[in-house]
Amino acid sequence: MTNIENLAGKVGNPDTADRPTSRKSVVTVNNLRKVYGATVAVEDVSFSVAEGEIFGIIGPNGAGKTTTVECISGLRLPDAGSTIVYGLNPRTDREELRKFVGVQLQESSLPPRIRVWEALNLFASFYSNPLDPRELLESLGIANKRNGAFKQLSGGQKQRLSIALALIGNPKIAILDELTTGLDPEARRETWGLIERIRDRGVTVILVTHYMDEAERLCDRVALINHGRLIALGTPAAMAAREGGEVHMQFVPSGPVDDKVLAALPGVTSVEHRGTRVVIAGSGDLTTLVLYALLKMGVQASDVQVKSGNLEDAFVRLTKTDDSTEKRGVSQQ
Ligand code: ADP
Numbered sequence: 154m155t156n157i158e159n160l161a162g163k164v165g166n167p168d169t170a171d172r173p174t175s176r177k178s179v180v181t182v183n184n185l186r187k188v189y190g191a192t193v194a195v196e197d198v199s200f201s202v203a204e205g206e207i208f209g210i211i212g213p214n215g216a217g218k219t220t221t222v223e224c225i226s227g228l229r230l231p232d233a234g235s236t237i238v239y240g241l242n243p244r245t246d247r248e249e250l251r252k253f254v255g256v257q258l259q260e261s262s263l264p265p266r267i268r269v270w271e272a273l274n275l276f277a278s279f280y281s282n283p284l285d286p287r288e289l290l291e292s293l294g295i296a297n298k299r300n301g302a303f304k305q306l307s308g309g310q311k312q313r314l315s316i317a318l319a320l321i322g323n324p325k326i327a328i329l330d331e332l333t334t335g336l337d338p339e340a341r342r343e344t345w346g347l348i349e350r351i352r353d354r355g356v357t358v359i360l361v362t363h364y365m366d367e368a369e370r371l372c373d374r375v376a377l378i379n380h381g382r383l384i385a386l387g388t389p390a391a392m393a394a395r396e397g398g399e400v401h402m403q404f405v406p407s408g409p410v411d412d413k414v415l416a417a418l419p420g421v422t423s424v425e426h427r428g429t430r431v432v433i434a435g436s437g438d439l440t441t442l443v444l445y446a447l448l449k450m451g452v453q454a455s456d457v458q459v460k461s462g463n464l465e466d467a468f469v470r471l472t473k474t475d476d477s478t479e480k481r482g483v484s485q486q
């Protein structure tokens with residue numbers, strides 16, 4: 154068992170560890186609004202998060218993502234609307250809420266001279282059932298930095314410490330903001346594995362990220378926020394398929410194909426011949442339909458290549474459309 158697996162085995166409520174994840178809503182955000190002076194940080198955001206889910210919040214810089222999760226965790230109070238976490242309202246049940254929610258702090262929130270063990274012990278003292286700080290540090294691969302001052306840590310080590318601080322209270326919900334910023338590719342992947350295993354133990358994860366590959370890999374569902382409003386909500390795959398742009402398929406046919414039949418398939422927008430290849434553009438489940446049509450024509454396709462839009466394409470498309478649209482609505486995937 155690796156250190157990371159060892160940690161994942163310890164995080165989460167042992168009562169629920171071996172039971173299948175129920176899908177009840179544990180976080181509900183209703184028409185959230187938060188204003189800082191003249192800046193409307195969050196205008197109108199509503200969504201709910203199911204227990205055991207990794208729920209992503211994506212959006213351009215300044216869209217209102219951090220403010221939204223700060224309201225969920227009780228660090229800020231909404232100006233209008235509400236956030237309910239395990240039936241608790243941060244306005245009235247803040248102390249109780251703290252037991253359920255672990256928050257990854259922004260880097261600047263720790264004093265530069267605080268030692269790693271001091272920070273962990275301090276945070277552990279806030280909770281009735283904390284994880285063991287030593288084991289947590291070991292599991293995150295920064296045990297050798299135990300006596301180091303915060304300001305002496307590298308970017309990746311600071312990031313690991315902030316994850317440790319979010320998890321030290323053995324929370325039911327972990328809120329992670331820009332989880333892997335500053336980590337090298339290997340550490341990013343290792344962190345993703347850790348988060349998945351924490352989820353597998355029954356912890357619900359809310360993840361703010363601007364890395365679309367991270368959201369695609371980790372998140373069960375994502376909410377896309379733009380200018381303080383929710384503009385799309387759904388699984389990364391559905392969002393990519395629906396809003397990621399055209400699918401391009403190409404292949405070499407074993408014999409003549411009837412272009413008219415292919416062009417008439419649902420979702421197909423063009424059929425072209427380029428040398429020996431047929432190139433088809435369109436949307437939806439193009440590949441299955443085309444291959445089935447070819448089968449019926451008695452034609453075999455070789456060297457089949459398919460390029461479909463990804464979450465990043467969907468992100469760019471949806472935010473661009475939203476920026477140029479007066480009347481906004483939520484795209485449900
Ligand atoms: P994101 O996390 O999507 O980058 P934020 O929630 O941090 O967005 O910020 C949303 C908007 O609110 C931005 O315009 C930001 O400058 C502003 N903002 C955030 N925090 C504060 C604050 N404490 N005081 C004033 N403005 C703020």
